[in-house]
Amino acid sequence: MEKQSRLLCSELCVQRRLFEVTLNCTVLAWKDIQIDKKHTGRAIYGAVKAGSHCVPVCEIIAVQEKEDDSPCKDTGKWQKVPQSPADSCQHAFTANRPKYLLVYINPYGGKQRGKQIYDHKVAPIFSRASISTDVIVTEHANHARDHLKMEADLKKYDGVVCVGGDGMFSEIMHGLVSRTQQEAGVDDNSMEETLMPCGLRIGIIPAGSTDCICYATVGSNDPVTSALHIVVGDSQPMDVCSVHNEDHFLRYSVSLLGYGFYGDVLTDSERKRWMGPARYDISGVKTFLSHRYYEGTVSFLPAEGNSGTPRDKMQCRSGCSICQQTSSDKLVSKNEDSVSDAECRDTWTVIRGKFLAINAASMSCACPRSPKGLSPSAHLADGTTDLILVRKCSRLNFLRHLLRHTNKDDQFDHSFVEVYRVKQFRFTPRYQECDSEVDLRESGATGKQFLSQICREHRACGCMPSQSNWNCDGEILPHTAIQVRVHSQLIKLFARGIEEQPVFEDLYAHCAI
Ligand SMILES: CCCCCCCCCCCCC/C=C/[C@@H](O)[C@H](CO)NC(=O)CCCCCCCCCCCCCCC
Numbered sequence: 001m002e003k004q005s006r007l008l009c010s011e012l013c014v015q016r017r018l019f020e021v022t023l024n025c026t027v028l029a030w031k032d033i034q035i036d037k038k039h040t041g042r043a044i045y046g047a048v049k050a051g052s053h054c055v056p057v058c059e060i061i062a063v064q065e066k067e068d069d070s071p072c073k074d075t076g077k078w079q080k081v082p083q084s085p086a087d088s089c090q091h092a093f094t095a096n097r098p099k100y101l102l103v104y105i106n107p108y109g110g111k112q113r114g115k116q117i118y119d120h121k122v123a124p125i126f127s128r129a130s131i132s133t134d135v136i137v138t139e140h141a142n143h144a145r146d147h148l149k150m151e152a153d154l155k156k157y158d159g160v161v162c163v164g165g166d167g168m169f170s171e172i173m174h175g176l177v178s179r180t181q182q183e184a185g186v187d188d189n190s191m192e193e194t195l196m197p198c199g200l201r202i203g204i205i206p207a208g209s210t211d212c213i214c215y216a217t218v219g220s221n222d223p224v225t226s227a228l229h230i231v232v233g234d235s236q237p238m239d240v241c242s243v244h245n246e247d248h249f250l251r252y253s254v255s256l257l258g259y260g261f262y263g264d265v266l267t268d269s270e271r272k273r274w275m276g277p278a279r280y281d282i283s284g285v286k287t288f289l290s291h292r293y294y295e296g297t298v299s300f301l302p303a304e305g306n307s308g309t310p311r312d313k314m315q316c317r318s319g320c321s322i323c324q325q326t327s328s329d330k331l332v333s334k335n336e337d338s339v340s341d342a343e344c345r346d347t348w349t350v351i352r353g354k355f356l357a358i359n360a361a362s363m364s365c366a367c368p369r370s371p372k373g374l375s376p377s378a379h380l381a382d383g384t385t386d387l388i389l390v391r392k393c394s395r396l397n398f399l400r401h402l403l404r405h406t407n408k409d410d411q412f413d414h415s416f417v418e419v420y421r422v423k424q425f426r427f428t429p430r431y432q433e434c435d436s437e438v439d440l441r442e443s444g445a446t447g448k449q450f451l452s453q454i455c456r457e458h459r460a461c462g463c464m465p466s467q468s469n470w471n472c473d474g475e476i477l478p479h480t481a482i483q484v485r486v487h488s489q490l491i492k493l494f495a496r497g498i499e500e501q502p503v504f505e506d507l508y509a510h511c512a513i
């Protein structure tokens with residue numbers, strides 16, 4: 001038997017069925033053995049009624065030693081694994097696994113089942129995998145963010161887990177990113193600063209209303225699947241956008257930054273929180289019917305060279321080559337000129353107009369409501385965001401555009417929709433634009449005087465330019481003029497991206513083998 005590729009081979013009897021089991025450094029495999037006593041009296045390998053099964057060793061949750069008390073005891077041929085290959089094998093698949101996790105549960109997210117989901121579905125898996133936990137059930141909004149930012153002894157942990165929805169994830173991400181910048185002495189109010197990547201991975205146990213971040217990084221919103229990704233120590237880097245108003249940091253975003261339609265849906269739905277997840281549909285219909293458009297200027301720095309385009313069919317999947325290319329480019333560019341030097345050479349594209357929606361999707365934003373997301377080919381970790389501009393159009397056309405979020409057609413194949421893959425962008429609503437500011441300075445008025453002056457004038461003539469709010473991953477921003485920069489791969493999740501085939505189907509059922 002070759003030492004590395006075939007460490008163990010045995011027959012195993014489970015519930016009166018005989019299996020041939022093999023274990024090497026990468027795979028545990030087992031197949032049914034049919035005893036053909038009639039003809040040869042010998043076991044026939046491969047002539048199986050049920051199929052063969054295998055599990056990559058790196059995905060085994062736990063190994064439990066048991067006394068063999070089965071009736072087939074005498075037929076068992078387990079051979080002792082030589083200690084050193086067994087150790088290296090074990091080390092290889094447990095090296096990236098977390099041993100101690102800090103868990104925050106939002107008891108009020110989604111359908112208010114966060115605590116129940118954690119206790120019944122997740123805690124037993126962590127305990128079987130010998131993971132220790134400190135669990136905090138939050139008592140108020142921003143409890144988790146502030147605890148992470150100021151109090152938690154992060155050196156103790158191998159990761160942070162949030163049980164809740166996108167809002168709860170956002171709290172954890174803000175806490176962790178801010179803490180990392182504080183400790184590294186990085187000023188997050190400066191847009192030019194290169195942010196320090198976070199050391200701890202974040203796990204998401206979905207228990208919210210949209211669960212877009214979990215859905216777009218795992219491919220489902222199933223708590224057990226997410227718990228298994230945490231246990232096996234998966235790692236998925238992810239881009240984070242910083243959002244500023246002048247020299248003032250506002251928030252980070254990983255999924256959707258939306259002005260116009262999605263800003264208005266969120267503003268309206270916040271007043272209906274008591275309705276639970278249905279609030280988004282009610283506010284969605286209401287906002288659709290109001291059909292408001294907004295004027296302003298969008299400027300952006302387009303992404304370079306081989307980053308693909310939002311309209312190609314290169315969807316971000318597990319092991320995505322575009323995101324991997326970004327990782328290696330980052331390593332190379334560390335020794336070259338700084339990001340801001342490179343960006344100074346780039347030219348900004350400026351687009352002025354009337355928009356029903358301005359959406360920046362840093363990831364696909366896939367969720368159960370929109371299985372392929374707002375930008376199906378956006379990438380999790382490519383250092384860019386897809387900027388989608390939906391210009392003023394008829395209600396019918398806007399409905400056709402929204403319907404494309406739910407079907408297979410090219411979302412962007414409409415004359416009133418434009419999409420760009422960008423590294424940075426800015427938005428200025430019409431009433432704050434520079435020419436107004438020039439008038440203001442010429443008239444010698446202060447900012448406040450000028451704003452109240454245009455308010456008075458426009459109220460009188462009835463053409464007051466309306467303004468929306470920015471929806472930043474489900475939070476309303478306090479400013480409409482914003483500057484956004486994508487920070488490539490700033491955080492890491494316990495995930496591996498969306499896989500074409502579910503991998504854990506048989507795994508949990510067999511974890512005691
Ligand atoms: C005609 C059917 C059209 C269906 C269109 C469904 C589009 C759904 C797209 C969802 C995109 C979610 C992006 C993720 C954003 C998260 O960071 C954030 C935090 O959780 N969620 C929201 O802001 C929550 C945003 C929730 C938005 C829900 C919008 C529902 C729109 C309904 C429009 C109905 C028009 C009917 C006309 C008769």
Ligand SMILES: Nc1ncnc2c1ncn2[C@@H]1O[C@H](COP(=O)(O)OP(=O)(O)OP(=O)(O)O)[C@@H](O)[C@H]1O
Nearest residue numbers: 109110138139140164165166167168208209210211
């Ligand atoms: N104990 C708490 N009491 C009140 N609010 C809380 C508490 N813990 C967290 N929150 C806040 O609740 C908000 C919503 O939580 P969460 O994201 O878990 O659910 P959701 O809004 O239903 O889901 P989604 O964000 O996916 O739409 C978050 O913004 C979070 O800051």
Ligand SMILES: [Ca+2]
Nearest residue numbers: 239362379384
């Ligand atoms: Ca991205």
